[in-house]
Amino acid sequence: MSVHDAARGAAIAAKVEAFVREVVVPYEQDPRRGAHGPSDALIAELRGKAKAAGVLTPHILADGAHLSHRETAQVLRAAGLSTLGPQAVNVAAPDEGNMYLLGKVASTEQRARFLEPLVTGTARSAFFMTEPAAEGGAGSDPSMLMTTARQDGNHWIIDGRKAFITGAEGARVGIVMAKAEAGATLFLVDLPDPAVRIERVLDTIDSSMPGGHAVVAIEDLRVSADQVLGQPGEGFKLAQMRLAPARLTHCMRWLGACVRANEIATAYAVKRHAFGKPLIDHEGVGFMLAENLIALKQAELMIDWCADVLDGGSLGTAESSMTKVAVSEALMGIADRCVQVMGGTGVTGDTIVEQVFREVRAFRIYDGPTEVHKWSLAKKIKRDAASQL
Structure with a gap:
């Protein structure tokens, strides 16, 4: 930069x-x-x-x-x-990632219809990819995609069920991934639509995103051919174009939240006294805040490193996986220590510390669980080793 x-x-x-x-x-x-x-x-x-x-x-x-x-x-x-x-x-999220993808791929007409309302902040969006696990649908493995799209003249008809769709309730723009004859394909959808029915909004540990996370039924959803994003069969490629930067921007936002949580915990430890002195003067507390300071800087540097990789023109698939794992795990430790430093106050809604803890715990799963990213990196290690032999 x-x-x-x-x-x-x-x-x-x-x-x-x-x-x-x-x-x-x-x-x-x-x-x-x-x-x-x-x-x-x-x-x-x-x-x-x-x-x-x-x-x-x-x-x-x-x-x-x-x-x-x-x-x-x-x-x-x-x-x-x-x-x-x-x-x-x-x-x-998910608007920021959707804006990024539409800005890269959408046609002029699609930008005016679907991107502009997002940029002006007058509409919200949802990305419909994940499917119910009980039905064997796509989750961390998108190749298990079961939602279908079939051509009918100059239109497509989409059928399937989706799960954990962030912001679906209240969204006006949808990006739906479905399996067409050419392969996974992304479709732009105007919402609400009677063919896209929210079955329920899940009760989840996090609570920062409007509309929550919904289970959605898609039944005979008809969209015109000009609502295909990119080309039929490019769904996985376009999703990857979106997902690597989206993993990183998640890290950026939650780093900011943990900076604030640490500020609140530090102020508490300086003001609160126990056993004759401020909490921060007790090593058990002071050391936790010191660990937070170190972890915050490590997370910041990891994010900046990955950002530089993306700015250099790389897809950054492996780098974003490494960063997502390192940062989400580091932030989980920071949030946990903030709660611990504040004791009973830390588990109340009197400050945002308990919410940050919940949100970051969910972040360890969203945009790929830690274990899936490690598995993907292990596969890359094996490929790279084989190519050197």
Whole structure:
């Protein structure tokens, strides 16, 4: 990243951080946060304020270009300082990843119809790939895809069931992966549609994303040929184009959340006294905060390294897997220690620390469990070793 880019990213990140700390943080006790994520009314209110402050969708420039991945890391860490921050400034999953993919692949007409409402923050989106495990559908292994798409003249008809679809309830834009004769294919869908029925919204450990995570039935969904994203059969390739950066941006946002959780835990340890002195003066507490400081820096460096790989033009498949594992595991330790430092207060909703703990625990599974990424890396190690013999 050039000095110019670093300065641009830092300037945008500073504006976002000021907005999140001064405007968004007071909303963290708003009852509209909800068990299945903040309400759309709350998000609309926050986005109105973000637009007025000039920080709405800050990772996409006025000409439609994206910030570099390294610049994005600066901005998304700042947004993540509140669990409401990414939603407020419109850099949250799955919208951020969907905007990235559409910006790379969508036609001019598709951008106007599906991308523009996402960039302006007036619509939310969902990515329909994962399927119910009980039915043997696709999860960490997308090759198990069971949802089908068949051509009918100038249209496609899609049938199947999806699970853990983030933000499906309330989404206006859908990207649906289905198995066509040519192979896995992505389709752009206007929502709501009576052919896309939400069966239930799951009760999950996390609660930061509007609409929660839904089980969805797709029955005789008819879309026109111009709603195919890319070409038929390119679904896996396009999903991978989206997933590697999306893994990394997840890391960026949750790093910001853990920075904030550590700030709260540190302030508690400095002010709270026990056995005649501040908690931080007890080695058991002080050492946990020291470990947090080390882990936060390690996570930051890992993210920046992977961002540089992506900015260099690589798909970064292995690098993003390594980063996702390292950062999610490091952040889990940080969040856990923050709860431990704060004792009983740490498991209450009086601060966001307990929510950060829950969100990061879920992050160890979302966008690929740690074990799947390690398995994928082990396969790469074996291939690389074989090629050298």
